[in-house]
Amino acid sequence: MNGKERCLAAIQGRPVDRTPVFPLLMFFAADRFGATYREFAANGHVLAQAQLKARETFDLDAITVCSDAFRVSADLGGEMVYPEDKTPYLAAPLVRSEADLARAAAARERLGKPEGGAAGRMADRVRALEELLRSAGEECLVLGWIEMPFAEACNLCGVSEFLMMTYENPILAHQVLEFATDLNVDFARMQLEAGAPMIGAGDAAASLLSPRLFREFALPYERRVCSAIRDAGGLVKLHICGDTTALLDGMVQSGADLFNVDHLVDFRLARKTYGGAGKCFKGNIDPVADMLMASPQVCAERCRECLRLAEGASYMLSAGCEVPAGVADEVFRAFCNAPMQYNPSRSRAAGIETSSRPH
Numbered sequence: 001m002n003g004k005e006r007c008l009a010a011i012q013g014r015p016v017d018r019t020p021v022f023p024l025l026m027f028f029a030a031d032r033f034g035a036t037y038r039e040f041a042a043n044g045h046v047l048a049q050a051q052l053k054a055r056e057t058f059d060l061d062a063i064t065v066c067s068d069a070f071r072v073s074a075d076l077g078g079e080m081v082y083p084e085d086k087t088p089y090l091a092a093p094l095v096r097s098e099a100d101l102a103r104a105a106a107a108r109e110r111l112g113k114p115e116g117g118a119a120g121r122m123a124d125r126v127r128a129l130e131e132l133l134r135s136a137g138e139e140c141l142v143l144g145w146i147e148m149p150f151a152e153a154c155n156l157c158g159v160s161e162f163l164m165m166t167y168e169n170p171i172l173a174h175q176v177l178e179f180a181t182d183l184n185v186d187f188a189r190m191q192l193e194a195g196a197p198m199i200g201a202g203d204a205a206a207s208l209l210s211p212r213l214f215r216e217f218a219l220p221y222e223r224r225v226c227s228a229i230r231d232a233g234g235l236v237k238l239h240i241c242g243d244t245t246a247l248l249d250g251m252v253q254s255g256a257d258l259f260n261v262d263h264l265v266d267f268r269l270a271r272k273t274y275g276g277a278g279k280c281f282k283g284n285i286d287p288v289a290d291m292l293m294a295s296p297q298v299c300a301e302r303c304r305e306c307l308r309l310a311e312g313a314s315y316m317l318s319a320g321c322e323v324p325a326g327v328a329d330e331v332f333r334a335f336c337n338a339p340m341q342y343n344p345s346r347s348r349a350a351g352i353e354t355s356s357r358p359h
Contacts, residue, residue: 003061007141008197011235011257011280013314019307019339020316022062022141022282023323024239024260028332029054031325038082041067044128052135058336061316062141064200065128065191069147071121072183073155076107080121093158095176104156105179111186122187126194133195141198143237144191148203149221152180159205166217173217181221185228198235201225201256207242211250219250226255241321248273258282263290263320267309280314285335287319291327296334303338311344 001009006020030040033050040047044065051063068087074080079091095101111122125145132142147155153176154162165173188199206218226236238256240247243264251259252273261270261283274281283306285291290302303317317339323332 002138003059003140004138004142004197007062007316010314010316013278013280019310019342020061021059021336021339022316022318023060023335024064024066024319024321025051025054025060026067026322027325028323028327032057032329037085037087041088042082042124044124044126045131048128048131048135051132055136055140058333060140060336062143063132063136064143064145065125065132066143066145066200066202067125069151069155069202071125072147072152072187074121075111076104076156090155093156093161095156096161098172098175101172101176101179108179108183122190126190129191129196130194137195142196143198143200144188144194144196145200145202146184146187146191146225147180148201148206148218148225148238149177149180149184150206150209150218151203152184153177154205156180159208162205163208166213177217177221181224185225188225188229188234189232192229192232192234196234198237198257199229200237200239201229202239204239204241207240207244207247209247211246214247214250219254222251222254222256230255245269252277252279258316260318261320263287265320267306271310271313271315275313278314280316282316282318283320285317285319287321287323287327291319291331291335292324294331296328296330299331300334300338300341303335304342307339307342308344 001017006016009016010020027037029050030037033053035046035050040050047065047067055063070080070088070090073090073094076094078094080088081091082088095104129144136142157176191199203218206214209218229236236256237258238251238254239260241262245265259274259279259281261281263284263286265284267284270281285302290299
């Protein structure tokens with residue numbers, strides 16, 4: 001099996017020759033390519049080449065075009081700030097009122113598809129995706145990337161501002177979410193039309209919600225995005241980092257095909273939730289304790305623990321969130337090699353115990 005075949009088999013619940021390796025690489029990929037993060041996030045060719053180098057160096061099964069959360073909001077007219085070695089961000093929120101939302105809607109009408117030399121950050125991501133697909137799309141699972149509506153609404157309005165809006169002006173909050181849903185469905189379709197078999201969808205801000213608010217302000221819109229992507233022939237990976245323990249029962253109803261599990265979530269609970277629903281999940285290696293601060297041996301042991309706990313379920317080995325640039329190559333290689341070196345029968349015979357940390 002190649003990486004693409006391995007990942008698709010795991011997602012579909014079919015047998016695999018080994019557990020797929022699917023970390024989220026952003027700063028790590030830029031660093032190993034020798035690019036600043038500004039170059040990585042602002043230039044699709046640099047992003048694509050950095051991902052390809054990481055894939056070739058460490059034999060990854062899946063790669064993405066994820067760099068930051070502000071592609072759509074930038075194309076709506078948001079002023080971007082590009083730090084040299086930090087994630088880019090909007091200088092100020094775009095939407096604070098109904099009038100602002102109307103102006104954003106008018107700006108949306110001017111957005112064109114990323115054809116030829118079209119400018120814009122959405123077009124740049126699509127070109128990066130096309131480059132990855134040309135170079136590695138037959139051998140490796142290449143994912144496009146969007147934000148889910150709740151996360152996009154937080155981008156447009158500011159996180160604290162949108163959270164307050166859900167309490168103080170829920171009608172406007174839902175109007176913003178409707179707008180964000182349409183935006184990101186369009187962006188997903190652009191990437192599917194470019195050839196992406198799967199779309200990663202980030203909704204990190206949703207981890208700040210209670211289960212009740214998640215079901216009101218995040219889940220219905222996630223469902224619509226997942227449904228639109230699946231109707232267009234694509235698959236969806238839902239990425240919500242943070243402690244989503246209380247949200248798992250809702251998340252599994254989103255319609256996504258693959259779910260990321262952060263290190264703050266108990267692995268057994270995630271396995272029970274996603275495995276019980278017949279869904280594939282990935283995680284939950286702690287990117288700091290188990291990678292950045294760990295030896296290769298410690299990292300490999302933690303990977304073996306996840307692989308053992310995941311036996312019988314559809315699972316991909318992954319950190320709970322992005323792999324830091326400071327992770328040593330030998331540690332990251334130990335992580336990547338763990339599925340190839342894992343022997344289920346030997347691990348059971350040795351009686352490997354799980355860590356006392358809350359995984």
